[in-house]
Amino acid sequence: MLKIWSMKKEQQKAENSDGAAAGAAGGPKKKKVTAAQLRVQKDLSELSLGTTMRTDFPDPDNILSFILYIEPDEGMYKGGRFSFTFNITPNFPHEPPKVQCREKIYHPNIDLEGKVCLNILREDWKPVLNLNAVIVGLQFLFLEPNASDPLNKEAAEDLRSNREGFKRNVRCAMMGGSVKGEGFDRVAI
Template identity: 85%
Template sequence: MLKIWSMKKEQQKAENAEGAAGGKKKKVTAAQLRVQKDLSELSLGNTMKTEFPDPDDILSFILYVEPDEGMYKDGKFSFTFNITPSFPHEPPKVQCREKIYHPNIDLEGKVCLNILREDWKPVLNLNAVIVGLQFLFLEPNASDPLNKEAAEDLRANREGFKRNVKISMSGGTVKGETFDDVRRPR
C-alpha cells in the first residue's frame, strides 16, 4: 500500500513532469487522502481481506468477510465499496455481491447498516463500516430489516432461521428463492 506522503511525492513528480510537458496534472483528492489514511489503519484480522481490482483506484475495492463464528460461520461473502469524492461527508456505497438469506441484506445485495445511512458522520471511518458488516454476520438485526421475510423468520423461530441460513449458504432454496453457494472450501 502506498502511504499518504508517497502519494503526495508521486503527485509532485507528476506535476513537475506534466508542467515540463505542458500537460494537465492529476491531483490527489481529499477523499483519496482520507481513504488512504483509513486503509492504513485497518485491522482486518484473519477473517477479512481487501482486494483492489484497479490498483490505481483506492476509492473502489472489494472486502471479503469469512465469519468464524455465528450462524454464517464457514461462509465467504464479498462486498463492493465505492467511495465518492464527497467522502467522508457521505458514507461509502457498500453492496453484497452474493445473493444471501439475511434480514439486513436484501436479495439485490443492498446493506441495511445505520452508519451507511442516517447515522453516518464524517468522523466515522472505513473500519467502523467493516466492523458493522462483521457484526451483521454475528448478530443479524430483525428490527431493522431489508429482507422482511428473513427478519420475520428470525423473530418467529430462531432455530428455523438458522436452518434456513445453512440451506441458503449451500446454494439451496428458501421460501421460493434460490441463493448463492457461499461456503468456503474445506
C-alpha cells in the same frame, strides 16, 4: 500517515516537474490526489482485518473501489464467504461509502439485490467514522443479524418468530439451496 504525506509530496514534485514540461509541450497535466483518496489511503493503512477478512483491489490504481471478503468464524453464518463492493465517492468522508453484497444471501439486513441495511451507511454516518467502522459493522451483521431494522422482511420475521428455523434456512441458503421459493448463491466454503 507517512504514506499520505509522501503521496502528497510526490504529487507536488510531479506537478512542479511536469507542469513546466506539460505547459511547454501543451500536454495534459497529472491528476491531483483528491481529499477522498488521501482519507481512504489513511483509513486503509489503519485497517486491522485479522484472518477472517481481506480486501482486493481489482484496479490497483483506484483505491476508491475495492472488494471486502468476510468469512465469519462464529455465529449462524460461520463457514460462509461473503464479498462486498465498496465504492467511495469523491465526497468521502462527508458521504458514506456505497457498499453492496455481491452474493444473493438469506439475511434480514441484506436484501436479495445485495443492498445493506447498516445505520452508519445511512442516517448515522458522520465524517469522523472511517472504513474500519463500516467493516466492523458488516462483520457484526453476521454475528448478530438485526430483525428490528430489516431490508429482507421475510428473513427478519423468520428470525423473530423461529430462531432455530431461521438458522436452518441460513444453512440451506448458504449451501445454494432454496428458501421459501427463492434460490440463493452458494457461499459455504
